[in-house]
Amino acid sequence: xxxxxxxxxxxxxxxxxxxxxxxxxEITESAISPEELIQKVTHxxxxxxSTFIGTVREMTKGKRTLFLEYQAYKPMAxxxxxxxxxxxxxxxxxxxxxxxxxxxxLEISDIAVVIAVSTPHRNDAFEASRYAIERIKEIVPIWxxxxxxxxxxxxxxxxEKTPLAELKKxxxx
Numbered sequence: 001x002x003x004x005x006x007x008x009x010x011x012x013x014x015x016x017x018x019x020x021x022x023x024x025x026e027i028t029e030s031a032i033s034p035e036e037l038i039q040k041v042t043h044x045x046x047x048x049x050s051t052f053i054g055t056v057r058e059m060t061k062g063k064r065t066l067f068l069e070y071q072a073y074k075p076m077a078x079x080x081x082x083x084x085x086x087x088x089x090x091x092x093x094x095x096x097x098x099x100x101x102x103x104x105x106l107e108i109s110d111i112a113v114v115i116a117v118s119t120p121h122r123n124d125a126f127e128a129s130r131y132a133i134e135r136i137k138e139i140v141p142i143w144x145x146x147x148x149x150x151x152x153x154x155x156x157x158x159x160e161k162t163p164l165a166e167l168k169k170x171x172x173x
Contacts, residue, residue, distance in 0.1 A: 025081035026100045027074050027142075037116035040098040046118035050125035052133050054113040056106045063148045070103040070112065073141040077101070080140040084132055088117065091131065092124045099132060101142060 022040045034051055041049060056068050085097040101113045115132045119125040136142070145154045 022098075023100075024098045025078055025085060027072050027077050027081075028100055028102055029104045030102070032100050032102055032111045032114045034111070034114050034116070037098040037100060037114050041096040041116045041118035043096060043118060045094065045120055046096070047120045048122035048125040049116060049118045050122070050129040051117075052113070052115040052129045053111055054133065056108050056110050056112060058108045060146060060148075063146075063150075065108065066147045066149060067108065068106045068112070068147070069145040070101070070106065071143055071145075072101070072103050074103075076141050081136070083139070084135045087135065088128045088131060092117075092119055092128045095119045095124065095128050097128065097132065099136070101136070101140070103142070 024040060034053055038049055038051060056065070058065055081099045081101070084099065088095050088097050096118045098116045099113070102111065106112055113133070113136065115129050115136075117125050117128040117132065119128065143155055145152055
């Protein structure tokens with residue numbers, strides 16, 4: 001069993017594995033190193049490690065994006081990332097998961113999110129990685145401002161179904 005313990009880091013909570021004390025679920029303002037997340041999930045029983053790297057794209061719905069600005073309700077975001085890790089452990093018991101999402105101003109091609117999943121078999125690693133990114137978009141309180149050549153817009157949830165004002169009100173309640 002892969003147990004998780006909670007620790008305090010600066011102004012928000014992160015979660016560590018009890019095997020090596022590494023942060024598995026994190027919101028950061030720093031550049032993300034995919035290699036560091038891969039190392040966190042590497043172990044002798046891993047026959048596959050799948051990584052998902054989400055980057056800032058230039059074109060969105062026909063508009064040229066100049067940059068994105070991500071914000072998050074950090075304590076809840078980290079808690080939800082941990083929940084996703086627990087959901088994955090339920091569906092794929094041999095999986096080890098690490099997820100880091102970046103906030104702040106990100107330029108075109110910057111890495112916004114990295115998910116690393118290790119499992120004994122490749123199909124489980126692929127499926128768990130896909131599951132993680134879809135769940136992030138559904139439940140993690142991260143929103144972004146898209147800055148285009150001709151304006152800007154705050155996007156509420158990452159599925160673009162809930163306006164930012166409504167999302168912030170839910171968090172405050």
